[in-house]
Amino acid sequence: MNERNHARQKIDDLDLEIINLLEQDGRQPNTELAKKLNSSEATIRKRIKRLIDEGFIRVIAVRNRSMLGYWTDGNIRLTVDTRKTKEIIEELRSLKGLWYIAHLTGAADFDLEFSVRSQSQLKTLLEEVNAIDGVLRTEVSIRLELIKQSL
Known part of the structure; x- marks a missing residue:
């Protein structure tokens, strides 16, 4: 079974x-x-x-990011050299500002979600992502409005 x-x-x-x-x-x-x-x-x-x-549910706290001063949320899609995937994953895990990292199949190789306090922090985060060996392309989207969020 x-x-x-x-x-x-x-x-x-x-x-x-x-x-x-x-x-x-x-x-x-x-x-x-x-x-x-x-x-x-x-x-x-x-x-x-x-x-x-038994692991069917878990108790967690979900941050209200805007109340904590994180005013800019969004998404970064990455295209990478797939031969360097393991190393890229380790580098991504270490970056502050990223709270969601998913390895994908399809047009992009990774989907990242971020929350930062300023455009300056976003600029720094993007510089760090683009500096990772094997990252070929990044596409950034800024969230304009959160319409629905389900956990």
């Missing part, structure tokens, strides 16, 4: 409802979740613990 089928057998409708409610507000008390789901607090507490312990 593959991992996906195994996971489906361990998750039931109540688990999915708990996850959906936590996605809306991860700080809801177990007692509130229990009321909404017509269940006991003990059941909800045990279910959440199991979901966390």
Whole structure:
């Protein structure tokens, strides 16, 4: 049995409802979740613990970047010398300002997302990215407006 089928057998409708409610507000008390789901607090507490312990969900804090002074967000697409991919990945991981790095297939080789406090920081970040051996081309997009964000 593959991992996906195994996971489906361990998750039931109540688990999915708990996850959906936590996605809306991860700080809801177990007692509130229990009321909404017509269940006991003990059941909800045990279910959440199991979901966390088995890796179905994780508890994280998401930064409100604009409240922290990060006014410029955007995306950088990279075309690279694919023979240097491993080295490029290591260099990208070390760069401050990048909070998302994805290796792609298609027109670009990497998709990077950044948050910086100023155009000066963006300029420095782009200089650092372009200085990585094997980076052939960068395309930068600045976010004008965040329309939807789902986690």
